[in-house]
Amino acid sequence: MALLQILHYPDERLHTIAKVVSKVDQRIKTLVQDMAETMRAAPGIGLAATQVNVHERVIVLDLSPEQNQLQVFINPVIIQKEGEAINEEGCLSVPGIYDKVTRARKIKIQALNEMGESFELEAEGLLAVCIQHEMDHLEGKVFVEYLSLLKQNRIKTKLKKRIRETL
Ligand code: K1U
Ligand code: ZN
Numbered sequence: 001m002a003l004l005q006i007l008h009y010p011d012e013r014l015h016t017i018a019k020v021v022s023k024v025d026q027r028i029k030t031l032v033q034d035m036a037e038t039m040r041a042a043p044g045i046g047l048a049a050t051q052v053n054v055h056e057r058v059i060v061l062d063l064s065p066e067q068n069q070l071q072v073f074i075n076p077v078i079i080q081k082e083g084e085a086i087n088e089e090g091c092l093s094v095p096g097i098y099d100k101v102t103r104a105r106k107i108k109i110q111a112l113n114e115m116g117e118s119f120e121l122e123a124e125g126l127l128a129v130c131i132q133h134e135m136d137h138l139e140g141k142v143f144v145e146y147l148s149l150l151k152q153n154r155i156k157t158k159l160k161k162r163i164r165e166t167l
Contacts, residue, residue, distance in 0.1 A: 004038045004052040008163070009094045010156045015140040018048075018055045021074050024116030028058065032072050032114050035060045040067050044092045046130040048137030051093050059134040063126060073111040076135055079120070080108035087129045089143045097155050101146045103132045 007014050021028055031054060039047040039060055049058040059073040083105030090098045106124040109131060113119055123131055133143055144155050 018138040048134040076111035082106040
């Protein structure tokens with residue numbers, strides 16, 4: 001397994017739209033394992049392939065306290081949405097920034113698992129928030145883009161300053 005580098009906002013590569021995975025082969029299985037290791041090491045509860053500069057429709061999540069219940073979503077599609085909920089979000093690509101985002105309260109998704117098998121899942125609460133947040137990454141969207149332009153510019157300035165200070 002390998003630790004992958006996580007891209008940081010405002011890196012333009014975070015705005016790439018991911019391609020559909022045509023075959024769940026050994027390359028995708030290795031990517032899933034590397035993404036899981038990278039997410040757990042960060043530490044985080046989710047990761048989209050876009051964040052590690054791989055522009056294919058792959059998401060990993062682990063919301064368990066022991067970090068031992070990996071959930072894999074390949075080519076995820078939202079097939080039902082219900083209601084609205086506002087939740088505080090964070091992002092490994094926007095370190096140290098947390099803010100409220102409005103999303104669907106309940107969703108039903110269809111995806112492939114790491115064996116290439118199709119499944120459907122109903123989600124609400126943190127699971128629904130994370131799935132929608134990670135699916136946005138696959139569309140090239142970062143959660144701060146739901147915030148006002150003033151907030152987005154402040155975040156960009158802060159993160160660029162942090163990058164300069166670490167060089
Ligand atoms: O996409 C990402 O960068 C992962 C992100 C997922 C997420 C969390 C909360 C709301 C929406 C999306 C994170 O994992 S941020 C870090 C985090 O939430 C966390 C880290 C350690 C322990 C518990 C939570
Ligand atoms: Zn994120």
